[in-house]
Amino acid sequence: MWTRAGQRREWGERTLGSTLWRGIVALLAGALPALAFPAPSLWWFAYVALVPLLLLIRSAGSGRRAALDGWLGGTGYMMAVHHWLMPSLHVFIVVLAALLGLLWAPWGLLVSRLLRGPLSATAVAAAVIVVPCGWLMIELARSWEALGGPWGLLGASQWQVTPALRLASVGGVWLVSLLVVAVNTAFTVLLVASAARKAAVVSLVAGAVAVGTVWMWAPQPERSGTARIAVVQPGVIEGPGSVQRRFARSEELTRSLAGRDLDLVVWGESSVGVDPVRRPGVAARIAALSRLVGADVLVNVDAKQTDASGRTGIFKSAVLLGPRGLTGDRYDKMRLVPFGEYVPARSALGWATSMGRAAGEDRLRGTRQVTMTLPGASALRIGPLVCFESAFPDMSRRLTRDGAQLLIAQSSTSSFQHGWAPAQHASLGALRAAENGRPMVHATLTGVSTVYGPQGERVGAPLGTDTSGAAVFGVPLAGGTTLYVRLGDWPLYGALGILAAFCAFEGIRSVRGRPSRSVPADAVAADGGAASVQPTRPAAESGTESESRTEPTP
Structure with missing residues (x-):
């Protein structure tokens, strides 16, 4: 049972x-x-x-x-x-x-x-x-x-x-x-x-x-010429001395670009592991590359630096160098990757660093976005972003409103080389380009490096995650503004x-549909000055049915 x-x-x-x-x-x-x-x-x-x-x-x-x-x-x-x-x-x-x-x-x-x-x-x-x-x-x-x-x-x-x-x-x-x-x-x-x-x-x-x-x-954007932009992708370099060997490989690839009539050479995120201000020898080596290829070089520094306000710490910075060395143009990354570049509430969540690849030391944030103007007759204005920041629509829109003609994202997804992350990250450049009517260069250390035109169309062949090399892109420029730039979000x-x-x-509707708890006498229809209601008495505990009766309303 x-x-x-x-x-x-x-x-x-x-x-x-x-x-x-x-x-x-x-x-x-x-x-x-x-x-x-x-x-x-x-x-x-x-x-x-x-x-x-x-x-x-x-x-x-x-x-x-x-x-x-x-x-x-x-x-x-x-x-x-x-x-x-x-x-x-x-x-x-x-x-x-x-x-x-x-x-x-x-x-x-x-x-x-x-x-x-x-x-x-x-x-x-x-x-x-x-x-x-x-x-x-x-x-x-x-x-x-x-x-x-x-x-x-x-x-x-x-x-x-x-x-x-x-x-x-x-x-x-x-x-x-x-x-x-x-x-x-x-x-x-x-x-x-x-x-x-x-x-x-x-x-x-x-x-x-x-x-x-x-x-x-x-x-739609109005085409206004072409810029020749080179992207340097050193590829996967691991083990002891990887920072120095990556820099040397980037130098080698940049030298191969001599005589290509370039407007700019772009290196990926964290391509330079020392502060070129404190290490003038490094700045001199990059300046020599600039003279050789006839174009400025935009590198990315991931090292302890001092910013314009006097703060000292680790910044991720887009730094422009020309034939004479540092040009003074520098952008410090403003939006950092949680756990990857800083640990939120480190005093409470610092234990996360022992479970994975969370940041051992917090990076410092930049305070403002900047545009940089390249030398020469074109005076091309570029708007740099660093890695994670290319996901934020408002940042590229702000750069466009500030006069950027070319958006550049320096990135590194080498920690996720064999997953979906590199391709996902690169694809974001198409959206940012289309939103703003400005071409976008996505330059990485280990791929995917690619370029999009001002309507979000892909320009040239991308450098995949299995590539160590350099490529030159004829990037179409455009003027005018899109409705998104004008109207925002x-x-x-x-x-x-x-x-x-x-x-x-x-x-x-909920308030109007709520039933009334009582019926007032003056709301009952009257006929000859009197109306009747029929209250129901609860059934008795003995189980007998309730009875109803008519009582006159006073």
């Missing part, structure tokens, strides 16, 4: 099992969009990759379950997009992913509210607009440097899609993310709501028309406004 205790135990085991499997499915569903990013680069998959997670959240039986599904989906997304960090952070990457995944919990509630149950045409339109706005708020929140920065924004998966790059010139990567999530939402409706399929199709057609309109109408503000309006509407 089955006892009640046994039945409860069996029910609890079944519930626990189904909950466990549902959690695993949520993690896997959240991880799917990572396949749209390099290295797989299945860009088209981004437009349906969120559908499984949206369907799962829609099926949640309660708001708590929807929030949990959203959290687990976000955790899966963060782990998949950042999985290459595991050699550095080990198990700590799971903790960070779970913490950042909490940003998806409110989004899970939002999805459940908008997609659950029967859907009218109005409800479909609301879902296709509001669900992407909620996703964009997640991307905004996690773009804060201390939370890891804007790596793996969903719109960045479209870095090689020309219409998406044109869209980025209007509203940045944010507008592309909105489009991708909106298409996923519309496809979800197509699968689950037969009565609302026409509305979903209309939404997809409207999106296509909007993209086509942007393609035809958005102002307007999709973020628009999404915030839409969410605020939605929340206000839901709040008002």
Whole structure:
């Protein structure tokens, strides 16, 4: 015979099992969009990759379950997009992913509210607009440097899609993310709501028309010449004395560029391991290279230095040297990689340095962005960024507004040489170029080094992670400004406004729909000065049915 205790135990085991499997499915569903990013680069998959997670959240039986599904989906997304960090952070990457995944919990509630149950045409339109706005708020929140920065924004998966790059010139990567999530939402409706399929199709057609309109109408950069830029990539050099041997290899490769009619030679991040101010012999060697190739050399110093305000410590700095040595142009990296270049709250989290490759000593931050002007008739103005900073749309936009004609990112992803990180990092240059209407050079120590034109198009052949060499690129220059440069992050503000309006509407509807606790006498319809109500008496404990009677209202 089955006892009640046994039945409860069996029910609890079944519930626990189904909950466990549902959690695993949520993690896997959240991880799917990572396949749209390099290295797989299945860009088209981004437009349906969120559908499984949206369907799962829609099926949640309660708001708590929807929030949990959203959290687990976000955790899966963060782990998949950042999985290459595991050699550095080990198990700590799971903790960070779970913490950042909490940003998806409110989004899970939002999805459940908008997609659950029967859907009218109005409800479909609301879902296709509001669900992407909620996703964009997640991307905004996690773009804060201390939370890891804007790596793996969903719109960045479209870095090689020309219409998406044109869209980025209007509203940045944010507008592309909105489009991708909106298409996923519309496809979800197509699968689950037969009565609302026409509305979903209309939404997809409207999106296509909007993209086509942007393609035809958005102002494009005006070509203004060509600059010849050389990138030096020494390749993987490890073991004792690697810093000196890397410098020597960079010298060798730079000498091979003599007679190539160059405007600038760019070395990768941390290409110089000593301060050229304190080591004038190093500055003299680079100056000799500049005279040989007939162009300035932009190196990157990772060493103890003193900045203009007198602070002394380890800076990562883009330093320009010419035929006479140091030109005085220097940019100190402002946004540092958490754990990679500094440990947040080191007194509490310093133990992380023993678990992976966390920074043993914190780097110091620069205080302002700078542009540098190259000598010669062209007087080309360049805007340097260092590694991680190419992920931040606002930094390249600021440089463009300050007059930069060429954006340059000096990078090093050698710690993640055999993962997806080098290709992912290089792809960000296409978005930054398209957003600003300015070409971008992505120069690394060990690959991938590449160049993008002012519309985000790839220029020449990239230097892969298996290459040690130098390449010269004819970089097309452009003038004018894109709408994104003029208007800034307007999709973020628009999404915030839409969410605020939605929340206000839901709040008002909730208040109006709340039933009254009592019925006042003067609200009851009167006939001849009297009305009647029929109060119900509770049933007696003996189990008899309640009786009702009519009593006159005073």
